[in-house]
Amino acid sequence: MSTEDGFDFAALVAGGGDRPRTASEFVQRALRTAILEGRIPPGTPLRQEALAAAFDVSRMPVREALRQLEAQALLEFTPHKGAVVAELSAQDQADTYLIRRALEPVALARSIPHLTRDDLDRAEDLIADMDRESDHGRLGELNRRFHLSLYAHAGSPKLLRLVERQLTEHDRYLRFHLAMMGRDRMSQDDHLAMVAAAAARDIEAATVVLQRHIDVAAEDSARFFDR
Incomplete structure (x- = not known):
């Protein structure tokens, strides 16, 4: 039909x-x-x-x-x-990154003191799953789950709902960019560094990596839309 x-x-x-x-x-x-x-x-x-x-x-x-x-x-x-x-647009994506940068470091900082070894193992498993995955749609889902796994113990359901909404919106752009620009554009170095800093309970280092991760992705996306 x-x-x-x-x-x-x-x-x-x-x-x-x-x-x-x-x-x-x-x-x-x-x-x-x-x-x-x-x-x-x-x-x-x-x-x-x-x-x-x-x-x-x-x-x-x-x-x-x-x-x-x-x-x-x-x-x-x-x-x-x-x-x-919803339409894809450069301004919409820029706004999404701006909101993510405001919300996610707060969620990560609040969550790190309460993360367990099981939580960190789950995050590492998701990184490994992303390394093995070639389907762009599945990669977007795994990326969202990875970030949320590190924010899970932020202690604020409303904050996590806001974060998840922005990650869901970003998911569409991530899948689009992977399809247009190739799988190698999704670096795992920042993901690994965030898990390592979280395991060491180094909140400052973890949030700095996350902020850089979001900033680099935003700049990369802006250049793509400019082209």
């Missing part, structure tokens, strides 16, 4: 894998994956009626799925169009 915008939602549903516990989770997961992988292009309207028919569910779980995707900054609601896949 295609919409007037030409996207084949039936193919999306067919590739959605096993259904999770609720219909809204299934719709959200399928749409989120397709958006992050670029299979639903930016600017595409996501109409509730078409989605409900394609997923064979009522409009209520579709509405909830779209609301969750908006909270993750993957959708925007516009007059006359409703839910629309």
